[in-house]
Amino acid sequence: MTTKQFDKIALIGIGLIGSSLARVIRQKGLAGTVAIATRSSETLERAHDLGLGDSYTTSSAEAVRDADLVIVSVPVGSSEKVAREISGELKEGAIVTDVGSTKESVVEQMKPYIPEHAHFIPGHPIAGTEHSGPDAGFATLFEGRWCILTPLPNADEEALAKLTTFWESCGSMVDRMDPHRHDLVLAIVSHLPQIIAYNIVGTADDLETVTESEVIKYSASGFRDFTRLAASDPTMWRDVCLHNRDAILEMLARFSEDLSSLQRAIRWGDGDKLFDLFSHTRHIRKSIIEAGQDVEAPDFGRHPEYTPAEKRGG
Ligand SMILES: NC(=O)C1=CN([C@@H]2O[C@H](COP(=O)(O)OP(=O)(O)OC[C@H]3O[C@@H](n4cnc5c(N)ncnc54)[C@H](O)[C@@H]3O)[C@@H](O)[C@H]2O)C=CC1
Numbered sequence: 001m002t003t004k005q006f007d008k009i010a011l012i013g014i015g016l017i018g019s020s021l022a023r024v025i026r027q028k029g030l031a032g033t034v035a036i037a038t039r040s041s042e043t044l045e046r047a048h049d050l051g052l053g054d055s056y057t058t059s060s061a062e063a064v065r066d067a068d069l070v071i072v073s074v075p076v077g078s079s080e081k082v083a084r085e086i087s088g089e090l091k092e093g094a095i096v097t098d099v100g101s102t103k104e105s106v107v108e109q110m111k112p113y114i115p116e117h118a119h120f121i122p123g124h125p126i127a128g129t130e131h132s133g134p135d136a137g138f139a140t141l142f143e144g145r146w147c148i149l150t151p152l153p154n155a156d157e158e159a160l161a162k163l164t165t166f167w168e169s170c171g172s173m174v175d176r177m178d179p180h181r182h183d184l185v186l187a188i189v190s191h192l193p194q195i196i197a198y199n200i201v202g203t204a205d206d207l208e209t210v211t212e213s214e215v216i217k218y219s220a221s222g223f224r225d226f227t228r229l230a231a232s233d234p235t236m237w238r239d240v241c242l243h244n245r246d247a248i249l250e251m252l253a254r255f256s257e258d259l260s261s262l263q264r265a266i267r268w269g270d271g272d273k274l275f276d277l278f279s280h281t282r283h284i285r286k287s288i289i290e291a292g293q294d295v296e297a298p299d300f301g302r303h304p305e306y307t308p309a310e311k312r313g314g
């Protein structure tokens with residue numbers, strides 16, 4: 001059971017994440033009214049047809065007027081533009097947050113435009129799928145998933161507590177982290193796997209002897225998992241790569257070194273080395289599962305609202 005937490009919530013961007021928020025806010029009655037703003041009128045019309053909010057506009061400034069909570073859910077490269085647009089319209093005490101996959105860059109882009117009288121608390125729900133747009137969202141997306149808040153020094157504790165309660169009501173577990181640390185951690189656990197997926201699917205496609213039909217016909221679950229990730233939104237991931245550049249390059253360098261070492265072990269028939277590494281990594285997964293962490297990333301098979309790409313014909 002949950003109750004109203006904010007009189008008015010403004011959602012800027014109504015794609016996978018924004019529309020999932022709209023659905024859970026409505027389902028749990030977390031807001032008096034929900035104002036929706038997005039850039040394109042087609043997306044706005046679709047959000048209207050889906051009944052995701054109470055008011056609809058292509059003007060972010062208009063949507064945030066009188067809002068107690070503003071959630072920016074746009075590709076990270078558009079953060080500054082949105083912050084500029086809403087800057088002059090934020091009411092006294094408004095909480096402004098975001099859901100972007102990178103945090104240092106979002107802070108740099110948005111902080112200068114959020115007035116002193118509002119509370120800026122960046123955030124990142126570690127929950128998503130390969131789909132995008134307002135049709136892709138679902139109310140249970142955040143259930144049992146972490147949401148990382150990266151408050152700035154001297155953040156208002158009351159605002160932080162309110163935002164924490166909000167995410168908990170959406171079903172998430174909330175953690176706090178420094179933006180720099182967030183970007184390093186996410187570079188290895190999220191951004192690198194995504195880049196590897198883009199790369200391996202591209203490599204398979206480039207091989208002349210492996211035609212597309214053979215790739216599909218013989219793809220085992222490992223390759224299929226990569227194709228799922230590689231089907232993700234190109235704008236979103238272009239922006240992640242450009243806006244977490246240093247951490248991603250650092251992790252890619254380490255990854256390449258380790259890959260070279262693995263390559264050498266295979267070349268020289270070093271079975272012991274291979275066996276040791278594979279045993280170690282198997283142990284890591286076992287211990288994560290024993291610690292009660294769901295490492296199926298993300299296992300939406302258990303969500304009745306989620307339709308896998310294969311079934312959608314996607
Ligand atoms: N897709 C995923 O699995 C996850 C994404 N994120 C982050 O959430 C954010 C949103 O991602 P999705 O919802 O997946 O993307 P999406 O592509 O489904 O939706 C993005 C929305 O932003 C709108 N938009 C773009 N530029 C805008 C602007 N300048 N002003 C107003 N609206 C604008 C688009 O019209 C669209 O409605 C991104 O920053 C992404 O890094 C975070 C966790 C998971």
Ligand SMILES: O=C(O)C(=O)Cc1ccc(O)cc1
Nearest residue numbers: 101126127128129130297298
């Ligand atoms: O679809 C997947 O496997 C994801 O990992 C979703 C995802 C994408 C980006 C994020 O910042 C957080 C979660």
